[in-house]
Amino acid sequence: MLEVKEMSQGETLALLLRGKLGHLGCSRDGHPYVVPMNYAYDAECLYFFTTEGTKTEYMAANHEVCFQVEEIADATRWSSVMALGRAERVTKPEETERAMRLIVERNPDLTPALNETKIGAWKRLNHIAIYRVRPHSIHGRKTA
Amino acid sequence: MIERMSKEESHALLGSQRLARLGCVAEGEPYVVPINYVFDDGCALSHSLPGRKINAMRESPRVCLQVDEVADQLHWKSVLAFGTFEEVSSPDERARAFNLLLSLFPRLTPVESRIAEDAAAPPPIVYRIRIDRVTGIREG
Numbered sequence A: 001m002l003e004v005k006e007m008s009q010g011e012t013l014a015l016l017l018r019g020k021l022g023h024l025g026c027s028r029d030g031h032p033y034v035v036p037m038n039y040a041y042d043a044e045c046l047y048f049f050t051t052e053g054t055k056t057e058y059m060a061a062n063h064e065v066c067f068q069v070e071e072i073a074d075a076t077r078w079s080s081v082m083a084l085g086r087a088e089r090v091t092k093p094e095e096t097e098r099a100m101r102l103i104v105e106r107n108p109d110l111t112p113a114l115n116e117t118k119i120g121a122w123k124r125l126n127h128i129a130i131y132r133v134r135p136h137s138i139h140g141r142k143t144a
Numbered sequence B: 001m002i003e004r005m006s007k008e009e010s011h012a013l014l015g016s017q018r019l020a021r022l023g024c025v026a027e028g029e030p031y032v033v034p035i036n037y038v039f040d041d042g043c044a045l046s047h048s049l050p051g052r053k054i055n056a057m058r059e060s061p062r063v064c065l066q067v068d069e070v071a072d073q074l075h076w077k078s079v080l081a082f083g084t085f086e087e088v089s090s091p092d093e094r095a096r097a098f099n100l101l102l103s104l105f106p107r108l109t110p111v112e113s114r115i116a117e118d119a120a121a122p123p124p125i126v127y128r129i130r131i132d133r134v135t136g137i138r139e140g
Helices: A009-016 A054-061 A094-108 A108-122 B007-016 B052-060 B091-104 B109-118
Strands: A004-007 A023-030 A031-040 A046-051 A065-075 A077-090 A128-133 A137-143 B002-004 B019-026 B028-038 B038-040 B043-048 B062-072 B075-087 B124-139
Touching: A004 B091, A009 A065, A009 A137, A009 B091, A023 A046, A023 A054, A023 A108, A023 B019, A023 B028, A031 A054, A031 B028, A031 B062, A031 B075, A031 B109, A046 A054, A046 A077, A046 A094, A046 B019, A046 B109, A046 B124, A065 B019, A065 B028, A077 B124, B007 B062, B007 B075, B007 B124, B028 B043, B028 B052, B038 B091, B038 B109, B043 B062, B043 B075, B043 B091, B052 B124, B062 B124, B091 B109
Parallel strands: none
Antiparallel strands: A004 A137, A023 A031, A023 A065, A046 A128, A065 A077, A077 A128, A077 A137, B002 B124, B019 B028, B019 B062, B038 B043, B043 B124, B062 B075, B075 B124
16 A cells, blocks of 8 residues: 655755755746756755756746655655745856855765866856755655 | 767657656646656556646646656766647546556555545546657766
């Protein structure tokens, strides 16, 4: 028997703090778009970065995003959290630095890739877009 | 180096996986949930109890499925399949789809267990996502 129940606020927060890879959902004109995304959460905001492209276009057209993070052992043992909020672009230098530091601390393996991206692009921040989402709603479900 | 995956490679990943994140649009906003599915004849088949995602897809049938295989942060594949939600309602098709899903996920989902426990439980919805476009990227 598999029973699914709502997670408590403490459980959803803990899962978001533990996680480092989630799925960002955007939508535009009724068309959804979902991509895996490394992130960091500081208990207030989620931070992630991406290069300019489809995602940034979607988020420019519709700021509302859904960030989903899961822990799945198998089909009968899982939990999944969804954080809904507006994706805001982080542009101030001290904020971008803090956001990048948080993301890289949470995802140390990203560093080689990040260093590659840094060449040329890092200084011209317009190639990398950093976002912050302050969720207005967080909820989760898990198997009992 | 991030590279594009061929259509064949993308379809192969869709066919080999059982877990996807379903992206749909609920009241104009994106909504993402993990689902179990099986890839069958160009469609992803799944089932669900009535609820927010089913309402969202009935309202706005354009959806996407994101499927990945992640070894680590520098070795991964991710496929995004776009398609249209269709409810499977004819009894024959429902039975076939249900059997296929149950054969792959014998203990899966609250659907069967709740039904077993509660005769008044709502009937599960069987649906397919008819996939019309697939993109994939990989690293490593």
